[in-house]
Amino acid sequence: MDDVDRAILAVLEKDGRINNADLAARVGLSPSPCLRRVRRLEDTGVIRGYRALIDPAAVGRSLRVFVGVRLARHARADVAAFERAVLRLPEVVHTHHVTGNFDYLLHVEVADLSAYEDFHANRLAGLPGVAAVTSYVTMKTLPTGPAAR
Template sequence: MDEVDRAILTVLQKDGKISNADLAERVGLSPSPCLRRVRRLEDTGVIRGYQAIVDPTVVDRGLRVIAGVRLARHSRADVVAFERAIVQLPEVVFTHHVTGNFDYLLQVEVADLPAYEAFHANRLASLPGVATVNSYVTMKTLRTGSA
């Protein structure tokens, strides 16, 4: 990967819908070599996909909560059971296995505080192996995405 590839990635992270012609111009290539580079980055897994960033309030996900989850036990079976269960919950949009005070940090998106209370009580806290959940309501998001 060279500096041109890095420039392509930087532009695509900010605007995944940019036309190949505009991308080529932004990174200083002609369209054909630019398209070949993008396809190579896709084929080799550097670019894993493209996605739309949706306004959460429009789809009844206006409340974002960061939840720190600590497991009761850390046996492989307990970890696998928790991970299999957590990825099935559509309210959980990101799951990070971390070190520190928690075993997992989750980003949960729901309509409002009553919806989070129901989600926490009826789904999250009852997952396999969960010992504690600490919830942090997001007041404002300053930056999204990786760009």
């Protein structure tokens, strides 16, 4: 990977829908070599995909909660059972296996606090192996990353 590849990635991080001609102009290449580079970055897995960023509030998921989950046991079967179960919950946007006070950090999106209470009590707390759940309700999300610059 060279500086041109990095420039292509920087542009695509900000605008994944940019057409090849505009991308090529922004990184100082002609369209054909630019397209070859993009395809190579895709084929080698550097670019893993393209997706739309959806406004959670617009689809009825305006409450964002980060949830620390501690498991009762860490045997391979217990961990696998928890992971299989948590991946089936549509409210869970991201699941991270972490170090520290929790075993997992979940990013959860729901309509409101009442919906989160129901999710917590009736779905999350009953997952296999869950010993403790700690919730952090998001008050505001600041724009960060390449799109905010």
